[in-house]
Amino acid sequence: MSAHSAFYDPRRWWADLAGVWQDTRLIVVTAQIAAIYAAILIPFKAGIPIIPGFVELRPANAIPIVASLLFGPAAAWGAGIGNIIGDCFGTLGPASLFGFLGNFFFGYIPYLMWGQLGWLSSGQLPMVKSWRQGLEYGLICVVASGVCAGIIGWGVELLGLLPFIVLAPAIFFNNIVMGLFLGPPLLGFLYPRVQRWHLRYEDIRPSFVPSEQGADFYQTSTSEHDALNHGAEAQTNVPLLACREFSFSYATRTTPALRNITFTIDPGEFVMLLGRSGSGKSTLCYACNGLIPHMIPGACSGAIQVCGEDTRALPVWRRAEQVGLVFQDFETQLIGTTVGAELRHPLEYREIPLTFHKMNGRMAHALSSVGLDVDLDRDPMRMSGGQRQRLVMASVLVQEPPLVILDEPSSDLDPVSRTQLRQTLRRLRDDGLSMLMTEQDHDDLQLADRVIVLDEGNIVWDGQPAMLLRDPDLMRQRGIRPLALTECFENLGCDPLPLTLEEAWAWTEKLHLILDPPAEVVDDSVRIGKPASSRDGPTDPIIQIEDVSFRYEEEPVVQDITCIIYPGEFLALLGANGSGKSTLARLLNGLLVPIQGRILVDHLDTRMTSMNELAKRVGVVFQNPDHQIFADSVWDEVAFGAKNLGYSQEEIAIRVCESLLAVGFPVEQSGSLDPFSLRKGERQRVAVASILATRPAILIFDEPTTGLDAPETDRMMTMIRDLHRDGHTIVMITHSMRLVAEYAQRCLLMERGRIVADGSPRDIFHDSTLVSRASLEIPPVSRFSQRWGYTLLTVNEVKASLKPRT
């Protein structure tokens, strides 16, 4: 039910509408609604013309009504702005003003009317689950659609462009059809989720009120804060960041996310925060710059001071010059349409504005600090992922904060971008910047001065990185993957354990060891459980790629590819970003059709076979599971593909159960569990299950471990290995040389759209020039073993091969 009674009070209308512009979250929601409206308007068409070539049925026309019932006045502004953005693709003119007004009311009237229709009101939430809700919704649709069509039609006729009697009914019909047939299912899917995410209009306004419990703790902490400040003034060496007995519980959870955290960061210090998913790393980052408790409600105690001031003393936006924060999802932080706009934006909200000259100086310095040499007019969307990451860092550095916090900056980056990030961090550290960085893995650990390990909200370790790296047991207990080289020398009596290749070689000398791989290592039995050369079952190929090429517009992406894949193979597709791996995967399941050559999948030519037929043979698990998850429950999500292929209800039920078991998901919970509420690793498994329900013999995984922590990565790869052992042919696109080394039987190395190598991982890793040309790195274990002329791939192979020198 709508939480307002503004319908009959125009003064409340204006207060509501103006209030949108006073709150950051509402401004963001407004922008997102506008973007969603325009983004759906452009590519999605139902293919049913109303005025041929000019007006046709578009799903976007359901968005204003749905958004209005979810987000209130923000939807009104968003729908209006979205319409103008849509016009910016070629029809911007004076009629756009009427388009803005028409869509504005289209997005405002439903919010005003719901629950205000007297005896016609359903008295329930704005969804269509009962006939009364349906009646109320239908009436509101008619009124809102009519007002929108009337305003636009009248305005366009006033301008003399088209008669009212032609355009207005067309717009009305478009709005009504989409509103009545697409609106209710959209509301049904979105309302519960928006409610759970606390993003409904009534949840956002008033925004971020601390809970009562939080307020009590806050009162207690204020006195602690005063004591802390007095104490700080007395000290001569004030740490840059001081965290004292800080605890925090989210408002929506009972278990504390942080417990009695105490640590400091001195000026110029680089501290790394390690821990598995859910250990509290991001929560601590948010607390250090004041997002907790100013923007994230919950109960907190203790205190955090930055530059001698309690983080709760000032709002977050006043603290930007003291603490910069680079979020894990850096794409979200990009707000400008050019590099220059991105860097200027933070500087435009300073209390004391900068001069033009100083602004330019800061921007140039920020860009050089992160090693980004690009034009200020460059569109960030045309930059690589790594460049965008560094642009976000520059936009934080441009404020020149003494402390920068980075939350898992490398989690979504490819190897080239990770290397560039590492160089940037080294440069910033050498420049004396204080940094607090969180990670799940050990890759950049040696850059840090100090490492803190979090587990279940507690600090469980605090010390030198080298000491942690030399304790692989501790790392494993805390869900952090140890260094492979260190693991190789565990239980050999080495103290300290080696961290680098040089140290590892030195230990082999000291212990009088040599590398002598036994036969079962050389033939891959140790690595993958059976000799790589063995092939079970028939030798008929399951995929034949014959001289295939493909291009996007004029740019060749895949060139002259010829390859055969046999049933039961586990094949890894390796290569730098832009090498054509994902395009090749999309060619295999018919999403793309080759412009030259042909692809036979199970003897079917993909050019002449429907996607539904190919879906029964080839399943593609895309990198981002959120691009496909939409259903109310895990069960419905997994059943979706099988339903589209026309199977009976009984058959669908059998397939769904099998698929959920195959991915280790509890079948009994699947009917009630909302896939949107799951963690990323779980959502990824649901996505895999939904593909398995169509029972394809071939499974293609596109970067299946992106964004997953070490335990989740292991779970995902174990599941893929089990699927392989069950008889599926696996094609895995990945950047991770470690995963290729541990799981793949065969590798295809791609470079600029061509296959440059096809062989076992051992053969490919042996050629270091080939691998580095593809912007990849040979794993340390392989480099270690190449000293003796062998290319070993895993820790177990090295352990099985290290023998005393005779």
Added chain:
Amino acid sequence: MTVSLYLNYKTWVHRLDGRTKILVVLGFFLLALCFSHPAYLLSVLALVLIGLGVAQAGVNVRKIWALAALLVCYSIILWPFFVEGKTPVPIFHVLGVTWEGCMFGLGMGIRLLIMVWGGVWLLSTTTIEELTQASQRLGLPSRVGFTFSLAFRWVGILLGAGVGVIQAQRSRGLDISSGSIIERVRKYVPLVVPLIGHALRQTNLLAMALESKGFHPTVHRSCLVTGKMQRPDYAVLIFLGFTIGMSGWMRWQGIGTLEIGF
């Protein structure tokens, strides 16, 4: 994915101040509204075409020529049935079609072209950033301008995500081209929900990121990059003012308008 009609050329039109370009486009619209006679509207259209030529915006004109041509056809075909004139057209006079009505339809088609191509001229020569800055200097509240540019940025992200969504759902057998109208409309749910979910998941994070960088709606935004009017700007605005003044006077005198009724 980029979502702009902007063409990164270095013509003198591109170098005009953003405010000048917005005022010129508004001037085009005003000129188009001054006249209803096709001959006079053609002269305004000629101005717009010269502007497009100088801006080297041919590629954008080609992108939308089919839509523009269709709209002109609709105008020519439909308006004669809705306006009254003095001179009936043989055969069609039973439907109330007159030569004045046909002229009016042609004129409105040309007016439509002026408005559409005028908008294309502005978008071809002005970046979104310039547009929002210039709008703010002309009186648009900075928060609205910021929201507009943020939304524009997000359109690109969502269009890219939209491609991924379509591919993922097609790979699971979704076929949106088959079925009745209602079935086809409902098939958009698995396409639209992931896209909206993707955007809304970022809401809190984006709001936190904005405030972490110092943004707040109540904080005054100082425009650090302010364009300055140069001589070409003043020359263009003087020419525009003169043209609008002349056109206004002609309109007042009844020159360039058709005598019709509705």
